[in-house]
Amino acid sequence: MKHVSSNIEVAGEAEVRVPTRRALAKQQTRAKVLAAARHLFSEAGYEGATIRDIAAEAGMSTGAVFANFTDKSDLFREIMAADMDALVEAMRDGANRGRGVDDVLLKVFVAGYAFYKSRLPLARAAFGVSWLPEQGLELRNLPPVQLIQELFTDALVQGVERGELSQEAEVKLRSQMLFDCYLANFQEAIFGGWSLDALQAKSKDQIRVILAGARRG
Amino acid sequence: MSLRKSQKEATRQRVLDAARELFEAKGFEAATVRDIARMAGVSVGSVFTTFSSKGDILSQVMADRLDALYAELDRLAPHLRGSTPDRLRSIFAIHYAFETRRTRLFLAHIAAAYNWTLGPTSRPYGRNPRLRAVVRDCLIEGIARGDVDPAADLDVVVDALMASYAWTYRLAAWENADAEAMSAVMDRHIGLIAGGFRPPAAADR
Numbered sequence: 001m002k003h004v005s006s007n008i009e010v011a012g013e014a015e016v017r018v019p020t021r022r023a024l025a026k027q028q029t030r031a032k033v034l035a036a037a038r039h040l041f042s043e044a045g046y047e048g049a050t051i052r053d054i055a056a057e058a059g060m061s062t063g064a065v066f067a068n069f070t071d072k073s074d075l076f077r078e079i080m081a082a083d084m085d086a087l088v089e090a091m092r093d094g095a096n097r098g099r100g101v102d103d104v105l106l107k108v109f110v111a112g113y114a115f116y117k118s119r120l121p122l123a124r125a126a127f128g129v130s131w132l133p134e135q136g137l138e139l140r141n142l143p144p145v146q147l148i149q150e151l152f153t154d155a156l157v158q159g160v161e162r163g164e165l166s167q168e169a170e171v172k173l174r175s176q177m178l179f180d181c182y183l184a185n186f187q188e189a190i191f192g193g194w195s196l197d198a199l200q201a202k203s204k205d206q207i208r209v210i211l212a213g214a215r216r217g
Numbered sequence: 218m219s220l221r222k223s224q225k226e227a228t229r230q231r232v233l234d235a236a237r238e239l240f241e242a243k244g245f246e247a248a249t250v251r252d253i254a255r256m257a258g259v260s261v262g263s264v265f266t267t268f269s270s271k272g273d274i275l276s277q278v279m280a281d282r283l284d285a286l287y288a289e290l291d292r293l294a295p296h297l298r299g300s301t302p303d304r305l306r307s308i309f310a311i312h313y314a315f316e317t318r319r320t321r322l323f324l325a326h327i328a329a330a331y332n333w334t335l336g337p338t339s340r341p342y343g344r345n346p347r348l349r350a351v352v353r354d355c356l357i358e359g360i361a362r363g364d365v366d367p368a369a370d371l372d373v374v375v376d377a378l379m380a381s382y383a384w385t386y387r388l389a390a391w392e393n394a395d396a397e398a399m400s401a402v403m404d405r406h407i408g409l410i411a412g413g414f415r416p417p418a419a420a421d422r
Contacts, residue, residue, distance in 0.1 A: 045332035047246055128331030130387070131324050137391045170409060177381055177406055184380035190331075205373040206380075213412015 030068050032058045034082075037075045042121035046076060046129045073135045077142070080126055084144035087115045088151075095151055101159030102207055108151050109182050109203040113189060113196055124190045127183075152178045159211075169214035181206045229267050231257040233281065236274045237322065245275060245325035272329055279326045286315045287347055294351070301359030302411040308351060309382055309403045313396040320389050348382075349375055356414065369414040377413070381406035 019027070036058035040049035051072055055062045069075045094111035098104030116123045130136045139145065153175040159165040185202060188194040194202075235256035239248040250271050254261045268274045290311055297304045316323045352375050359365030385402050388394035 047328070047332045124331050128328045131328045131331070131390050133324075133390050136387065140391070173405055173409060177377070177409060180380045180384040181377060184376070184383060202373075202376070205370060206377055209370070209373050209377050209410065209413035211413075213409055213415075 026068070029060070029064065032060070033065050033068055033075070034079060038079050038122065041076060041079065041125045042119070045125045046072075073138065076125075076129060076135070077138060079122070080139060081142055081144065083119070083122075084142060087112060088144045088147045090115050091148060091151055095155060098155075101155055101162075101164050102204070102211065104155040104158070105152065105178060105207045106200065106204050108155065109185075109207070110196065110200050112148075112182060113185070113199045116186070117189070117196060120190055123186055127186065127190070149175060149179055165211065165214040174210060174214065177210050178207065181210065225267070228257075228259055228263055231259060232264055232267060232274065233278055237278045237282075237319075240275065240278065240325055241319050241322045244321060245271075245329060250274075275326060275329055278322070282319070282322070283345070283347065286312070289315065290351060301355060301362065301364050302407050304355050304359075305352065305378065305407050306400070306404050308355060309378075309407070310396070310400040312348065312382070313386070313399045313403070316386070317389060317396040317399075323386075324390050349379065352378055359414075363416065365414050366416040374410060374414050377410050378407065381410070
């Protein structure tokens with residue numbers, strides 16, 4: 001998680017004082033590498049994109065890439081983390097617009113699908129990475145991922161508080177299952193080319209089934 | 218079968234056997250076609266007369282593994298007893314027990330499906346149509362037995378079960394979870410999903 005916090009510091013500093021020319025050049029190099037890596041991960045997947053290809057696409061040496069990122073997984077994590085901050089914002093907006101627990105959850109789901117609609121190949125690469133022992137767990141432990149899980153949990157807790165769901169709603173387990181379903185539907189988008197409407201309809205049914213047991217009692 | 222054909226078949230089988238061992242021992246990325254050829258005792262050229270790529274070999278290894286799994290499941294299915302949720306628990310437990318015999322191979326196949334390594338028709342195994350059919354049949358039998366709501370949307374229930382099944386398998390990648398640990402998690406998920414397909418009368422009792 002080191003790279004995430006250092007990233008945030010850099011952004012914060014840039015606002016208060018003018019960065020040196022050297023710092024600016026470094027930022028530009030990083031941005032160029034990240035753009036090249038994003039493009040290649042989207043075209044060839046995580047395994048298929050090598051540091052050498054990424055360096056070539058960015059027009060620099062592999063040494064210059066390694067001066068800015070420790071390894072390929074560092075690069076990938078940074079790209080995902082940058083996207084996910086915006087994703088969490090979009091999902092939170094969705095949650096705030098929702099009325100009732102089903103609708104809140106549905107709007108969170110759909111905000112996620114809408115966000116990734118224009119970058120499905122990258123999402124596909126991320127799913128590949130998520131099955132790797134080390135990198136998968138790192139991805140799962142990214143702070144924004146935890147925040148997404150909290151959005152699901154909060155929606156359920158509020159459902160219990162409003163009396164829509166029973167006190168014994170097993171919030172934690174149900175929240176996990178909702179996240180599983182949310183992620184599983186990406187397969188339809190990635191491999192089946194499903195539209196947002198189709199994903200929304202399917203999600204709505206899934207949410208209904210997962211909540212059904214919590215409504216009784 | 219002609220001699221030439223049977224030789225070709227023997228080569229093919231040797232390549233698949235070698236690949237299965239190497240993918241499991243070294244991992245899919247690390248195992249090269251040259252390694253596979255050497256272990257199988259054939260030339261690299263003859264591997265490529267039978268298979269178009271390493272991804273193609275992986276797909277075939279997995280297809281054969283799944284044939285064995287479903288043979289096992291077909292054998293056990295008539296002996297399943299108890300409520301529909303319990304039968305579902307058994308079906309998924311059988312899968313986890315089978316897959317954890319070769320965890321790395323299964324993980325490699327899933328990762329490869331997302332990594333553009335396999336052909337466009339390959340799907341991550343979570344989409345496995347045979348498992349979907351088995352689960353669906355179990356639910357349909359449940360309707361007949363009276364512990365599944367006839368009004369339940371079976372496709373949605375199957376989807377929810379498959380999502381839980383596939384993502385619980387991730388515990389194998391992340392935490393080295395064994396079959397028992399994953400089955401325990403899946404059992405709880407099934408319990409919750411069962412709340413969505415139980416007939417209303419059963420819930421009131």
